[in-house]
Amino acid sequence: MLTDYPTERSRSIGERVERFVRDVVVPYERDPRCESHGPSPELVAELRDKARAAGVMTPHILPDGSHLSQRETAAVLMRSGLSPLGPVAVNTMAPDEGNMFLLGKVATPAQQQRFLAPLVSGEARSAFFMTEPAEDGGAGSDPSMLQTTAVRDGDEWVIRGRKKFITGAEGAAVGIVMARTGDGERAQATMFLVDLPHPAIRIERLIDTIDSSMPGGHALVMIDDLRVPHSQVLGQANEGFRYAQVRLSPARLSHCMRWFGGAARADEIARAYATTRKAFGKLLIDHEGVGFMLADNLIDLQQAALMIDWCAGVLDGGSSGTAESSMAKVAVSEALFRVADRCVQILGGVGVSRDTIVEQIFREVRGFRIYDGPTEVHKWSLARKIKRETLGASQAG
Incomplete structure (x- = not known):
């Protein structure tokens, strides 16, 4: 369940990215060069050569160097995330995506030529x-x-x-x-x-x-x-913490976008299984225990999509989005983990095997609850904000 496109420009790019990931990238998921510490350099180079040929390399950065809006980026990055290899292939993967954003905002023209250009081209990580x-x-x-x-x-x-x-x-x-x-x-x-x-x-x-x-x-x-x-x-010099904030809010949201695509793919696989596999005389989906899990997935994915779109709109409006990105990161990472966990459960033995990509998506999304700030740290930060605002309002009154 992927979100609609906010603009025709994002539709054109997103549809090409989705087609490339589904048709070209997904068959590589069983490639032995997918190693425990990530795809090998040879596999990355091969995938990126194919992405260039398909015209989908670094799709969120336009030929003139400008960046899609955050809402447009969400539509594209969700589709790149339909496979764990998708962001690697089309060059929307962390940390490169966040680093490109930061260099585009802060680096000098000379630094951009030397350090940013090879990243945008996909020639370097x-x-x-x-x-x-x-x-x-x-x-x-x-x-x-x-x-x-x-x-x-x-x-x-x-x-x-x-x-x-x-x-x-x-x-x-x-x-x-x-x-x-x-x-x-x-x-x-x-x-x-x-x-x-x-x-x-x-x-x-x-x-x-x-x-x-x-x-x-x-x-x-x-x-x-x-x-x-x-x-x-x-x-x-001495502005590193401020620049980190320039990078962090969009990077948190980009994680949400990419892993949303992975969770949506896991849900597709679970749906297909539940509507073809029978047990005790009927399809799995007709058993409430399974059907209700898929219904919960639908709800969680819709809520996650709305949180991503809301936060993207805040960033597009010019705000730093510090609190908003914390809220989105917590809500989306927790929702997507629930989705991935249910998909494993629906698939049963297949879900804990590597016969489908669901097992890897489950592992990836579990890490997401920690990466770019654990859920608890974001909640603690939000609680401090609530305290400041509440005490400030009471003192003003």
Whole structure:
């Protein structure tokens, strides 16, 4: 169950993306190059060659460099997400999609030519180096705990620290490294653009995680005396936390869009099974226990679609959408997990096997409840907002 198109432009792009994903990408889901730490570089290159030939590479960024509206992007990214390999093939996958958005907003023209253009073309992948090991007391959901440091040395910055769960670091050509550049009462941070691979950035290991759709997996990384010229500061020094907010709201919503497509595909498979498989003398869907689960899926998917559209409209209106994206991320991730879980249950033994893609979609959506901020952190942030607004209103009264 995919949403309608908000514009004819998005319809034209979205229909081509959906046709490409269903016809070309889905058959690759059983390819042995789909590995535990994401599709192999060879598979990514092969899929992207086919996406270019089909005219669907990086479909949310137009030839003139402009970006579809968020509501249009939702219609396109949902369709790219119909297969876990879809966003990889058409270049709408995290972290690249969020990094392209950030570079388009903040990078200088020279930086865009050097670092953004290869990402938009799909010739390169990127990684965003922010999260740090909990065992080091580093930043996770609380970016103010950032331990990685960058110290100015003439026309260069020297960066030291460790990063963890860095998606796509292995095989990436572009890195955005976030490091602390000021102390005192208010922590400050700066983002740096880095060519990868780099001898000062060492991957200690790839971490085995529940998901397996993102090329390069999730890495534990040591950054040891990395020297970066000042010309590769992204935006302005000490503005890293502000730029992170530029990236985070749209990136949270993009996750919702992509994984909505996956959950919708799982629901399609569960529906087909329930309307053809018989048990105890009738179709599975005629048993209320199954039929009601599919009805609940329909409700959850509709509510998730409305949350995505609402938040996209807020962002299109020029708002930072911090609270709105938190609400959407919580509501959508929880709803899509319920949908995926029901699909596994409806399929029974088939659902926990790899005979369908439902098992992988279940794993991917489970990770989504943590990625880009766990549900509980977003609720905590929203509760703080409620407290501020309520106390402020009572004091004003």
